[in-house]
Every structure is written in C-alpha cells, then in structure tokens.
Amino acid sequence: MSKFISYITAGDPSLEKTKEFVEALSEHSDLIEIGIPFSDPVAEGEVIQAASLRALQNGVTPAKVFDMADTLDPAIRRKIVLLTYANTAFTYGYEAFFRRCRSCGLYGVIIPDLPYEERGEVAPFAGQNGIHLITLIAPTSADRVRTLAKDASGFIYLVSSLGVTGIRSELSVDLSGIVAQIREVTDTPVMVGFGIATPEQVNAVNAVADGAIVGSAFVKLIAEQGAAAAPHLSKLIKELTFHV
Amino acid sequence: MSARFGEFGGRYVPETLMSAVVELEKAYEASKKDRAFQTELAGLLNDYAGRPSRLYFAANMTEDLGGPRIYFKREDLNHTGSHKINNVLGQALLAKKMGKTRLIAETGAGQHGVATATAAALLKMECEIFMGREDVARQALNVYRMKLLGAAVHTVTGGTETLKDAVNETMREWTRRIGDTHYVLGSVMGPHPFPTMVRDFQSVISREAREQILSAEGRLPGAVVACVGGGSNAIGAFYHFIGDADVKLIGCEAAGLGADTPQNAATVTNGSPGIFHGMKSLFCQDENGQIAPVYSISAGLDYPGIGPEHAYLAKTGRAQYEAVSDSEAVDAFEYLSKTEGIIPAIESAHAVAYVIKKVERLAGPVIVNLSGRGDKDAASIARYKGVELYE
Numbered sequence: 050m051s052k053f054i055s056y057i058t059a060g061d062p063s064l065e066k067t068k069e070f071v072e073a074l075s076e077h078s079d080l081i082e083i084g085i086p087f088s089d090p091v092a093e094g095e096v097i098q099a100a101s102l103r104a105l106q107n108g109v110t111p112a113k114v115f116d117m118a119d120t121l122d123p124a125i126r127r128k129i130v131l132l133t134y135a136n137t138a139f140t141y142g143y144e145a146f147f148r149r150c151r152s153c154g155l156y157g158v159i160i161p162d163l164p165y166e167e168r169g170e171v172a173p174f175a176g177q178n179g180i181h182l183i184t185l186i187a188p189t190s191a192d193r194v195r196t197l198a199k200d201a202s203g204f205i206y207l208v209s210s211l212g213v214t215g216i217r218s219e220l221s222v223d224l225s226g227i228v229a230q231i232r233e234v235t236d237t238p239v240m241v242g243f244g245i246a247t248p249e250q251v252n253a254v255n256a257v258a259d260g261a262i263v264g265s266a267f268v269k270l271i272a273e274q275g276a277a278a279a280p281h282l283s284k285l286i287k288e289l290t291f292h293v
Numbered sequence: 294m295s296a297r298f299g300e301f302g303g304r305y306v307p308e309t310l311m312s313a314v315v316e317l318e319k320a321y322e323a324s325k326k327d328r329a330f331q332t333e334l335a336g337l338l339n340d341y342a343g344r345p346s347r348l349y350f351a352a353n354m355t356e357d358l359g360g361p362r363i364y365f366k367r368e369d370l371n372h373t374g375s376h377k378i379n380n381v382l383g384q385a386l387l388a389k390k391m392g393k394t395r396l397i398a399e400t401g402a403g404q405h406g407v408a409t410a411t412a413a414a415l416l417k418m419e420c421e422i423f424m425g426r427e428d429v430a431r432q433a434l435n436v437y438r439m440k441l442l443g444a445a446v447h448t449v450t451g452g453t454e455t456l457k458d459a460v461n462e463t464m465r466e467w468t469r470r471i472g473d474t475h476y477v478l479g480s481v482m483g484p485h486p487f488p489t490m491v492r493d494f495q496s497v498i499s500r501e502a503r504e505q506i507l508s509a510e511g512r513l514p515g516a517v518v519a520c521v522g523g524g525s526n527a528i529g530a531f532y533h534f535i536g537d538a539d540v541k542l543i544g545c546e547a548a549g550l551g552a553d554t555p556q557n558a559a560t561v562t563n564g565s566p567g568i569f570h571g572m573k574s575l576f577c578q579d580e581n582g583q584i585a586p587v588y589s590i591s592a593g594l595d596y597p598g599i600g601p602e603h604a605y606l607a608k609t610g611r612a613q614y615e616a617v618s619d620s621e622a623v624d625a626f627e628y629l630s631k632t633e634g635i636i637p638a639i640e641s642a643h644a645v646a647y648v649i650k651k652v653e654r655l656a657g658p659v660i661v662n663l664s665g666r667g668d669k670d671a672a673s674i675a676r677y678k679g680v681e682l683y684e
Contacts, residue, residue, distance in 0.1 A: 088583040089569065089584050091465060092465075098451060105583065137582045189309050190311070193311065212468050
C-alpha cells in the first residue's frame with residue numbers, strides 16, 4: 050500500500066491554524082512535514098517562498114513552532130517531520146534543536162541545504178535523539194545514489210525533477226531507474242516530492258515508488274482560503290489519496 | 294583541495310546541485326595543470342582585459358594627506374571597468390571547456406553582470422543575469438550595457454530586491470537547468486569550490502602588486518586596503534601578502550547609515566556565524582538565523598554575508614575589517630575625483646575613505662585596491678547629493 054506525506058508551512062496564516070491544518074491532514078497522511086519559515090528558502094518555488102514570508106511577518110520562530118507541536122496529540126506528533134534550512138538549526142544549536150525534537154516526540158527532520166558531504170556535523174545529534182535525518186536524492190545524483198541511500202533513515206525523499214518546489218503540469222524524469230538503484234542498497238521507503246499536485250501524478254508516482262509528497266498544492270490552498278482552509282485541505286487530501 | 298578555511302566554507306547546497314559543484318571542482322583542478330588552458334586564460338587577461346593593471350603612485354593624495362606613500366592598484370582600468378573580469382574570464386573559459394553553453398550570474402552593482410555578459414559575448418555563449426529590482430533602478434546604465442552585450446536581464450522582485458535575492462534566484466535557476474549551464478558566481482562566496490576558485494582567479498591582483506611595489510619601493514607595503522562585500526577584490530589584493538606578517542590587510546565593509554544603525558551591511562562588525570548561500574561564514578542575521586535586510590549606498594557591498602576565507606582571516610586576526618559609512622564613501626568618491634582625477638566606484642571609495650580617515654595609523658607604503666571605476670555611480674551619487682540627474 051502506498052504512503053502519503055503532506056507539507057505545510059508553519060505559521061501561515063497563524064500557528065493556531067497550522068495546528069488545525071495538521072489535524073485536518075493527519076488522518077490521510079502517513080507523515081506531515083511542517084516547514085519552519087526561513088528568510089531565504091533557496092530550494093523553494095514561489096508558493097512556499099510566499100508562505101514563508103507571510104509566516105515570518107506573523108512573528109513565527111523555531112521556538113514557537115516547537116511550542117505549537119507540543120500541543121498536538123502525541124499520535125500526530127509522531128508523524129511530524131520538520132523541514133528546516135541549515136541556518137535555522139545551526140543558529141538554534143544542533144544539539145538543542147534535536148533534543149527539542151525528541152522532547153516533542155517528532156519523527157524526523159529534513160534539511161534541504163545539507164547534502165551528504167555536510168551531514169556529519171548534524172547526524173550525530175539526530176541519532177542521539179532518535180530523530181530521522183531524512184536523505185534527499187535528486188535526478189542529478191547519478192553515481193551518488195547508492196552512497197546516499199545506504200545511510201538513509203526514516204524515508205528517502207526522492208526529488209522528482211530539476212528545480213525548486215512547486216506545482217508542475219508534468220513530471221519528465223524517469224524515476225524508476227533511480228528507485229531501482231536505491232532498492233539495491235536499502236529497504237527504506239522512497240517517497241517522491243517536488244511538483245506533485247494531482248491525483249493522476251500521485252498515482253503515477255505510487256506506481257514506481259512507495260508514495261508521494263505533496264506540498265505546494267496545500268500551501269496554495271492555504272494562501273487562497275486563509276484561516277478557512279481546513280475543510281478545503283481535507284477535501285484535497287481525500288482526492289489525492291483516494292486510490293492509496 | 295580543501296573545502297574549508299578553518300571552520301568556514303563547505304558546500305551547503307541542495308542535493309540537486311551537488312553533482313554540478315563536484316563536477317566543477319574536478320574540472321577546476323584539472324584546469325590548473327592544463328597548460329593550454331592556462332595559456333589561453335593568460336592571453337585573454339592580457340590582450341582582452343588589459344592586464345597587468347598599473348600600480349599608480351597617488352602623489353597628490355599622498356601630499357595632501359601628509360602621511361605614507363599611497364599607491365592605487367588600478368583594477369578600474371581593466372576592460373569592463375572593474376576587477377570582476379579577472380574571475381569571469383577564468384570561469385567562462387572553464388565552463389566552455391566543460392561543454393557548457395549558457396552562463397548565468399547574479400549581480401549587485403552590475404559590474405559582475407557586465408563582465409559576465411562580456412565574456413559570454415566573447416566566447417559565444419548564452420547569458421542570463423539576475424539582478425534585484427532596487428539595483429536595476431539604481432544601476433540603470435549597467436542594465437543597458439548588459440543588454441547591449443546580448444544578455445537577458447531578469448529583475449528579481451523577492452525579499453529585499455538586492456544582491457542577496459539575486460543570488461537566491463540564480464541558485465534556483467541553476468537547479469532548474471544544470472546540464473548546459475554554469476553559474477558564474479561573482480565573489481569568493483557560495484559552495485566549495487567557488488571561494489577557492491574565485492580567489493585564485495582574483496589573486497592575479499596581489500601577484501602583480503607584490504612585484505610592482507617591490508620594483509617601485511624596494512620593499513613590501515605597510516598595508517593593503519580594499520573594500521569588502523562578498524570579498525573578491527579584497528581577497529585578490531590580499532592573497533600574495535598573507536604570508537608577509539608585517540603587511541597589514543584591511544578590508545573595508547559598508548556601514549551604510551552607520552554600523553550601529555539597522556541600515557548597514559557591516560558583516561564582520563555586526564555578523565555572526567551561520568550557513569547561507571552554500572557556505573558556513575559570517576552573516577548579518579537575527580537571533581533566529583533569519584538573514585537581515587542589509588543596506589549600503591553601494592549596490593556591490595549591499596550583501597549580508599562575507600566569503601568564508603575572510604571570515605577565517607577575521608577570526609585568526611590576520612586581516613582586520615573596518616566599517617565605512619555611506620557619507621564617508623561619498624566624500625571619498627568626490628575627494629579622489631578632484632585630487633587625482635580618478636572617479637572611483639562607490640564600492641572602492643569605501644577603501645579610499647578608510648585611508649583618508651585613518652591615515653595617521655598607516656605605515657607606508659599603502660596599496661589601495663581601486664577595484665572599479667565610478668562612471669556607473671555618477672548619477673546615483675548626484676541624486677544622493679540632491680542633484681536631479683537621470684541617465
């Protein structure tokens with residue numbers, strides 16, 4: 050059975066609403082990524098950039114995101130993966146950051162600008178606290194795929210296509226070859242993200258990997274519907290996971 | 294080749310870009326031993342860019358200030374009007390050898406954009422430049438020059454709409470299109486190998502200056518002074534003097550309205566360690582690691598970070614970094630124009646201002662790196678002075 054991961058940006062339009070949205074998404078999500086807003090998210094497309102900016106204007110800080118996570122039901126907390134840029138965790142202090150993840154009872158952390166070569170300065174703190182530090186693999190990873198996959202824990206975030214996050218009308222990269230390389234070295238589930246926004250794309254991804262990650266489509270809904278987005282999110286995630 | 298300068302440096306980029314930076318590192322390493330490449334690059338630097346640049350004794354300024362003998366390393370006389378061409382010719386030629394057909398680059402003041410567009414025209418490559426909306430407005434002449442040279446110029450509207458945001462957008466563009474595209478980073482910043490590679494290409498400045506000052510004065514300089522944004526002209530001017538412990542190395546960063554006001558870009562003075570734009574270095578940021586919206590009258594120094602080698606030189610104390618305000622830089626811009634008949638780039642005017650301000654503290658001879666010429670700044674300085682002048 051395929052898995053599904055949803056993403057939203059913390060604090061857009063408010064942290065109270067983020068809690069409500071996470072609860073709305075949790076029933077149909079195996080994991081939920083919560084993005085800690087950063088001033089300069091270089092791996093994000095326009096939709097998530099704008100959400101980060103709105104959240105920062107609302108005064109969201111990493112400490113407040115953790116405090117919000119503390120108020121979630123423990124079963125939901127175990128589904129939470131924080132997405133943070135390296136500078137946020139570095140400035141918080143890697144050790145303190147991962148200790149706080151453990152005290153919240155979270156699942157994992159994704160740092161999009163922390164490639165394999167720099168993983169060593171973070172991984173020990175994640176390991177000590179039992180937090181999965183998620184490995185990203187890209188269409189350009191080529192002869193790096195096996196090395197990256199070998200050290201993966203939790204799930205592997207397979208980037209569907211070149212470029213930044215955002216909704217795409219079609220996915221052109223042949224992912225099955227990369228998935229086959231990953232399968233040679235690990236059983237860690239492979240989840241495909243970047244550009245996925247429709248049930249058809251989710252189904253296509255499910256056919257080659259363990260599941261899909263959808264972010265910008267939810268964040269866009271939140272941008273459009275604001276505080277009233279929860280029922281719209283529920284409706285969209287049901288459509289996206291109908292066949293799962 | 295080490296990816297670090299002490300704790301600083303590294304390569305903090307998304308996995309999508311890793312293969313490209315690793316490929317670049319290998320190609321750059323190979324080029325250092327490739328005699329044909331080195332010969333071709335030297336030919337371009339000399340015949341096309343006009344190297345070596347002159348080391349000029351500033352007799353009027355020396356007499357006027359009554360202190361040590363002051364020399365200018367005239368990078369402003371290079372083709373395209375600044376030191377940026379040294380790095381761009383190296384990277385563009387390397388990209389061409391790697392089979393790339395398209396160059397992309399960020400630009401602040403527009404000097405790096407112009408240099409990249411120039412190299413692309415020369416080497417028959419496609420070129421796209423990313424520039425913050427505020428910089429497009431204050432450097433209109435350079436925007437026109439880039440277009441004239443055949444480049445497409447994209448106006449970046451996100452964030453502070455200056456150099457930092459132009460870098461963000463160029464990095465995003467590189468992740469969209471890697472196969473045929475090289476990102477010509479304009480300073481000694483970004484992920485490894487850029488800080489090392491760009492330094493090597495710019496170190497021609499101090500290699501020449503060292504010989505020239507020894508020939509002119511029979512001794513090494515007491516100090517080398519250069520402006521610092523990302524820090525490429527400064528590291529180029531410092532590099533071959535780093536081993537000479539008696540040569541003071543002084544980087545002048547932009548204090549904007551004052552280093553103690555919110556409106557500045559003085560990274561070493563006010564910044565703290567962080568990870569941004571692919572590197573661990575010093576950045577102007579808040580207590581949560583959000584990058585600060587910095588300010589300087591100089592579009593080329595209006596950047597919230599500094600190259601990792603400078604962070605290392607600052608930490609070890611080998612180089613010192615001093616903040617120079619907008620008004621001091623503008624005064625120096627006017628002073629040098631009247632005193633020596635040289636209109637400096639407003640970036641370089643920060644270094645000139647430091648020498649004027651602290652002349653009694655400097656032992657001679659002093660080399661000031663005149664990193665660029667000021668034609669591009671004439672209109673915006675006129676407006677700063679209340680003269681209604683538009684290009």
